[in-house]
Amino acid sequence: MVRAWYMDSSEEDQRLEHHRDPPHFIDLDELFRTTGVEYFKLNPDDPVQDEKLEKIKLDRNYTYEDQIICSKECLPNYDEKLRSFFTEHLHTDEEIRLVLEGSGYFDVRDGKDEWIRIEVVRGDMIVIPSGIYHRFTLDSKNFIKAKRFFIGEPVWTPHNRPADNMECRELYLQKLIKGF
Numbered sequence: 001m002v003r004a005w006y007m008d009s010s011e012e013d014q015r016l017e018h019h020r021d022p023p024h025f026i027d028l029d030e031l032f033r034t035t036g037v038e039y040f041k042l043n044p045d046d047p048v049q050d051e052k053l054e055k056i057k058l059d060r061n062y063t064y065e066d067q068i069i070c071s072k073e074c075l076p077n078y079d080e081k082l083r084s085f086f087t088e089h090l091h092t093d094e095e096i097r098l099v100l101e102g103s104g105y106f107d108v109r110d111g112k113d114e115w116i117r118i119e120v121v122r123g124d125m126i127v128i129p130s131g132i133y134h135r136f137t138l139d140s141k142n143f144i145k146a147k148r149f150f151i152g153e154p155v156w157t158p159h160n161r162p163a164d165n166m167e168c169r170e171l172y173l174q175k176l177i178k179g180f
């Protein structure tokens with residue numbers, strides 16, 4: 001089950017969970033009602049082969065897709081890119097992501113401008129509607145690999161330009177084995 005919660009206002013490390021005291025979780029219905037964010041659970045063993053994915057793509061006309069890996073080894077201009085992802089922003093298109101490996105947090109503003117943090121892990125597909133303020137951060141494991149879906153090829157900007165390098169996965173796994 002995907003977890004989503006209202007964030008505290010501390011300036012501590014963005015990669016921490018940032019729960020309020022006491023924690024204030026919200027369920028998927030409330031998340032959708034307050035932000036318009038949609039969530040689909042795909043098979044975590046093999047999200048890409050899950051037949052639900054083909055149906056979602058067809059129903060919503062997601063005709064263009066690519067992959068992104070966010071890790072120090074794989075993402076050129078890593079620090080700058082992550083700063084850009086974590087800077088509050090909005091798009092004229094939906095932001096559609098399916099997590100293939102790793103994990104991270106999407107933060108979205110509710111109707112009262114409060115931040116809600118959504119934890120995403122392998123098999124989680126999230127659709128952030130156009131026009132709502134959001135941001136993304138890695139968690140303390142510092143790795144996520146995700147598919148990105150678009151309705152037609154997007155207009156490329158410095159923010160969304162792809163920079164994939166599959167060899168990075170090997171580097172990451174080696175680091176995991178050696179314990180960084």
Ligand SMILES: CSCCC(=O)/C(O)=C/O
Pocket residue numbers: 068070085095097104135136144146159160
């Ligand atoms: C897990 S995808 C990385 C974040 C991203 O692609 C984006 O556009 C954030 O706004």
Ligand SMILES: [Fe+2]
Pocket residue numbers: 089090091095134135
């Ligand atoms: Fe975005």
